[in-house]
Amino acid sequence: MTFFRKMNKRGNNIHVFAFLFLLLMIGIGIVAGVSIFFGRQTDYRGIEAAILNFRIRECIEQNKGYLVSLNQAQEKDEAKWEIKRMEFYDKCGLNGEVLERNNWARIVNNKDELIFYSGGDFAQCEIKGNINYPKCVTESLKLDGLNYEITTTSKQNSRRIIG
Amino acid sequence: MNKRGEGGEGFGDILLQYIGYIVFVILFFAIMFYFVSAQKNGAASWEDFYAKELARIIDSSNAGETFEINVNKATKIASKQGILASEIFDFDNERNEVSVRLSRGRKTVFSYFNEVDVVAWRVRLAEDGKNNILHFEIAKADEVVEGDAK
Numbered sequence: 001m002t003f004f005r006k007m008n009k010r011g012n013n014i015h016v017f018a019f020l021f022l023l024l025m026i027g028i029g030i031v032a033g034v035s036i037f038f039g040r041q042t043d044y045r046g047i048e049a050a051i052l053n054f055r056i057r058e059c060i061e062q063n064k065g066y067l068v069s070l071n072q073a074q075e076k077d078e079a080k081w082e083i084k085r086m087e088f089y090d091k092c093g094l095n096g097e098v099l100e101r102n103n104w105a106r107i108v109n110n111k112d113e114l115i116f117y118s119g120g121d122f123a124q125c126e127i128k129g130n131i132n133y134p135k136c137v138t139e140s141l142k143l144d145g146l147n148y149e150i151t152t153t154s155k156q157n158s159r160r161i162i163g
Numbered sequence: 164m165n166k167r168g169e170g171g172e173g174f175g176d177i178l179l180q181y182i183g184y185i186v187f188v189i190l191f192f193a194i195m196f197y198f199v200s201a202q203k204n205g206a207a208s209w210e211d212f213y214a215k216e217l218a219r220i221i222d223s224s225n226a227g228e229t230f231e232i233n234v235n236k237a238t239k240i241a242s243k244q245g246i247l248a249s250e251i252f253d254f255d256n257e258r259n260e261v262s263v264r265l266s267r268g269r270k271t272v273f274s275y276f277n278e279v280d281v282v283a284w285r286v287r288l289a290e291d292g293k294n295n296i297l298h299f300e301i302a303k304a305d306e307v308v309e310g311d312a313k
Contacts, residue, residue, distance in 0.1 A: 019184060023191050030195050038202045044215040044273075051222045052276060089278075093304075095259045098276045158211045158273045163264075 041158065045135035048154035052094075052103055053137045056150055059092035060107075064143060066091060067107075070116055085118055102156035104134065110147040122151060201266075204240050210263045210271035213237055217252070217261045221275040226303040231296050234286060238295040240265045248288055252297055254281035256304070278304045 060067050070088060089096035099105070104119020125136035134155035141148045213234070220230060234251070241251050244266050253262045253270075259278070264270035284299035 019187075023187070027191065027195065030199065034199055034202045038205050038208055040208065041211050042208075042215050044219065047219055048222065048276075051219070055222075055277070093278045095276050095278045098259050098274045102274060103276065156274060158214050158271050160207060160210070160269055160271050162268060163262075163270050 043135075045154040045156060046137070048156060049103070049135050049137040049152045052099075052105065052154070053139050053150055053152040055094065056092060056105060056107070056152065057139060057141050060141060060143065060148070060150075063091060067115060067143070067148075070107075085116070088116060102154060104151075104153040106151045108149045108151075110149075115148065119153065122153075125151065125153065204243060206240055206244065206266040207269075207271070209236060209240055210265045213252075213263045213265075214261055214271045214273035217263070218273045218275040221261065221279065221281060221301070222277045224277065224279065224301045226279055226301055228301045229298070230301075231298050233294060234297045235293060235295050237263070237265060238286065238288065248286040248295070251286060252284060254284055254299070256280040256282075280304050 070084060086096050089099060100118065104122065106117050106119070106122055107115040109115060122136070124133045125138075127133055134153040136151060136153045138149060138151045141150060217232075220232070224230070237251055238248055241248065241264075246264060246267065251264055253264070254260075255262070258274070259276065260272050260274050261281075262270045262272045280302045282300050282302045284297065287296045287298055289295055
């Protein structure tokens with residue numbers, strides 16, 4: 001008789017695990033479903049990169065002479081180049097702090113001279129299909145017989161913070 | 164004669180055995196209900212949407228421009244969450260950030276790169292509740308504007 005009671009108790013314990021497992025599965029299902037349905041963010045990176053590209057082109061057109069003095073190939077000193085980069089942001093009405101954090105920008109002319117550069121590895125622009133890589137926009141601009149290729153990127157996502 | 168239930172457990176006993184399960188199920192579904200209802204108004208996704216749209220507008224703007232945007236959806240969600248209209252939007256000109264709050268205790272922040280200041284922003288609630296407007300003006304960075312108000 002005692003043997004049967006023990007067996008019965010063991011059966012009950014198994015029942016508890018099955019019950020908890022079932023609840024866990026239902027819980028995971030609900031949380032995953034709701035997160036997929038409501039959790040998708042608007043991808044603004046492409047638009048941001050395009051606006052930045054437009055802003056830089058507009059700035060270059062308004063400050064033609066400045067672009068020649070900016071040529072990074074002529075500036076080997078990294079510290080001096082950083083000052084020049086900040087000057088560029090100021091001249092174009094851009095916030096350097098935000099740009100250095102979220103965006104990359106590069107200006108190259110058709111002589112393959114690097115005129116302006118800020119940011120990281122632009123090779124990532126060539127890789128398609130991975131959502132984690134920055135969104136890139138490349139536009140060209142003809143100025144004083146030279147062709148300039150301006151590439152801008154954005155990797156900014158919104159942050160949900162406590163506050 | 165072996166009557167039904169004789170020598171066995173009564174309904175009360177069975178209920179007592181399963182009371183733990185029942186309490187657990189009720190608790191579980193209460194938590195799930197709370198979670199789903201917290202998400203169903205989409206506060207987080209609307210915060211994200213408004214923050215990015217405002218950043219897009221600011222990035223494309225020039226000093227001297229004025230904007231009026233219909234923010235009906237935001238005010239509707241915020242009022243359900245007990246958030247005042249004046250607390251929904253905030254512009255940090257020091258850090259170049261726009262923040263949107265549609266739920267208690269959390270907000271969504273997004274940066275704009277255009278070096279301008281957002282001034283004189285306010286949410287204007289319409290009497291019919293259908294055309295609630297966010298008004299803001301763009302000024303040159305660090306330009307002190309008379310009557311700059313939230």
